[in-house]
Amino acid sequence: MLKIKNYINGELLEPLGKEYIDNYNPSIGKVYSFIPDSDERDVELATQAALSAFPTWSVTPKEERSRIMLKISELIEKNLERFAIAESTDNGKPVSLARMVDIPRAASNFHFYATAILHYASESHSMEDTAINYTLRTPVGVAGCISPWNLPLYLFTWKIAPAIASGNCVVAKPSEITPMTAYLLSELCIEAGLPKGVLNIVHGYGHKVGAAITAHPKIPLISFTGGTKTGAEIARVAAPMFKKLSLELGGKNPNIIFADCDFEKMIKTTLSSSFANQGQICLCGSRIFIERSIYEKFKTEFVSRVKKMKVGNPADAESKLGAVVSKSHMEKVLSYVDLAKQEGGIVLCGGVQVKLDGEFAEGYYIAPTVIEGLDYNCRTNQEEIFGPVVTITPFDTEEEVLMFANSTQYGLASILWTENLTRAHRMASNLHSGIVWINCWLLRDLRTPFGGVKGSGVGREGGFEALHFFTEPKNVCIKLK
Numbered sequence: 001m002l003k004i005k006n007y008i009n010g011e012l013l014e015p016l017g018k019e020y021i022d023n024y025n026p027s028i029g030k031v032y033s034f035i036p037d038s039d040e041r042d043v044e045l046a047t048q049a050a051l052s053a054f055p056t057w058s059v060t061p062k063e064e065r066s067r068i069m070l071k072i073s074e075l076i077e078k079n080l081e082r083f084a085i086a087e088s089t090d091n092g093k094p095v096s097l098a099r100m101v102d103i104p105r106a107a108s109n110f111h112f113y114a115t116a117i118l119h120y121a122s123e124s125h126s127m128e129d130t131a132i133n134y135t136l137r138t139p140v141g142v143a144g145c146i147s148p149w150n151l152p153l154y155l156f157t158w159k160i161a162p163a164i165a166s167g168n169c170v171v172a173k174p175s176e177i178t179p180m181t182a183y184l185l186s187e188l189c190i191e192a193g194l195p196k197g198v199l200n201i202v203h204g205y206g207h208k209v210g211a212a213i214t215a216h217p218k219i220p221l222i223s224f225t226g227g228t229k230t231g232a233e234i235a236r237v238a239a240p241m242f243k244k245l246s247l248e249l250g251g252k253n254p255n256i257i258f259a260d261c262d263f264e265k266m267i268k269t270t271l272s273s274s275f276a277n278q279g280q281i282c283l284c285g286s287r288i289f290i291e292r293s294i295y296e297k298f299k300t301e302f303v304s305r306v307k308k309m310k311v312g313n314p315a316d317a318e319s320k321l322g323a324v325v326s327k328s329h330m331e332k333v334l335s336y337v338d339l340a341k342q343e344g345g346i347v348l349c350g351g352v353q354v355k356l357d358g359e360f361a362e363g364y365y366i367a368p369t370v371i372e373g374l375d376y377n378c379r380t381n382q383e384e385i386f387g388p389v390v391t392i393t394p395f396d397t398e399e400e401v402l403m404f405a406n407s408t409q410y411g412l413a414s415i416l417w418t419e420n421l422t423r424a425h426r427m428a429s430n431l432h433s434g435i436v437w438i439n440c441w442l443l444r445d446l447r448t449p450f451g452g453v454k455g456s457g458v459g460r461e462g463g464f465e466a467l468h469f470f471t472e473p474k475n476v477c478i479k480l481k
């Protein structure tokens, strides 16, 4: 069976402790490869490699950095099918989704920042004829990038690309649950001629590798995407060390549907925003609020379409949902269905594990689940489930639904369906979230600021926001007379 290797100082290396972790294929519930169980010694090796590479990479002309990154982007595109299958095998998601979304987006991340860096200019502030200020923005040094399992390569490259584009070197850790495409990426980085030490990928557990990156005194900035609890732990360690922190955390996003919406468009998109990637996208709208006058119509139509969504072999083009990422995650999601019932919820469809035949019999499949009858403030409606489970709740007024929507500790994204432009603007400005999608979902322009408020995170990624994060501004003031 394949043994994944760390990528340190331009080479593919075994972990120093020679220990490995089982890597499961969730669609069949079986081990199919091994992941390095790295520790702080591997992180140290990677950090030293990054520190050695930094003086040269940080002054490498941006045109050259851009050229290498464009090459990586091209290689990802060239290997699209291989990467899509690898992502699906590792994560359980439909291959079609990885082919359409995850892998093209990883290529775009490199392409976007390879070109963004060419157009990035810093500010200047003139004090009339007294003085002129200009801002120098220099790379910070070694960046620690830690990413989750739900969109493995997509989110991993969303951090790495702006970090290296702006001249930093990186020590990165993908989720130990889905390491395969990060490993394949390291092979492509070698092929593209990325200088050794610029990107180092250390595989292993969060509490070992992730914690060692977070605590390393020579890693002054951490970009993290993952759960809110882990984000708090990272902040606890990194904040007293005065590290720069970007935290992209959990969500419990509202999907607000007014009676005046375009019903057909709304229902089609709501199926995706509820169940894409088995509901394991931080941006999924898991709390659906429907204006009472169309509640029954919505419920009948939505549930009937959800029941038709095929849960199956991720390689099958007909499958709308594949497997969830792991056995323990499946158990966690199903435990929330039990909780919902205890809280008085009525399961309208799903709520159970789906048992497939043949080689998929041991896979981790959950039927898409719709629950009604719950209070907006019960645990099911307040805690992140991160699976194919949505609740539906009627509302009467704009004020009421705003209160429902803003009631959680999270504030990542909101979805809004209405044809009333004035209301759309009013709601958008009053929703407590970093992103508001009106009459759409997951429509992404990589130039826009991305991130959440409250327990959904600190800081923004995307566009120049990320280039700001990965550089240190210095104001230089020159007196003119």
Ligand code: NDP
Pocket: 146, 147, 148, 149, 150, 151, 155, 173, 174, 175, 176, 177, 204, 205, 206, 207, 209, 210, 211, 214, 225, 226, 227, 228, 230, 231, 233, 234, 248, 249, 250, 251, 281, 282, 384, 386, 412, 452, 456, 457
């Ligand atoms: P986790 O927080 O469990 O893990 C995220 C990463 O952090 C993993 O690589 C993990 O390693 C690592 N990690 C765990 N413990 C530590 C630690 N003490 N120090 C440093 N690193 C650590 O999240 P999940 O992987 O379960 O991902 C799901 C979560 O991510 C959800 O809450 C989801 O909402 C959120 N998310 C947020 C997004 C956003 O943009 N706001 C986007 C996508 C997901 P290991 O795998 O070994 O535990």
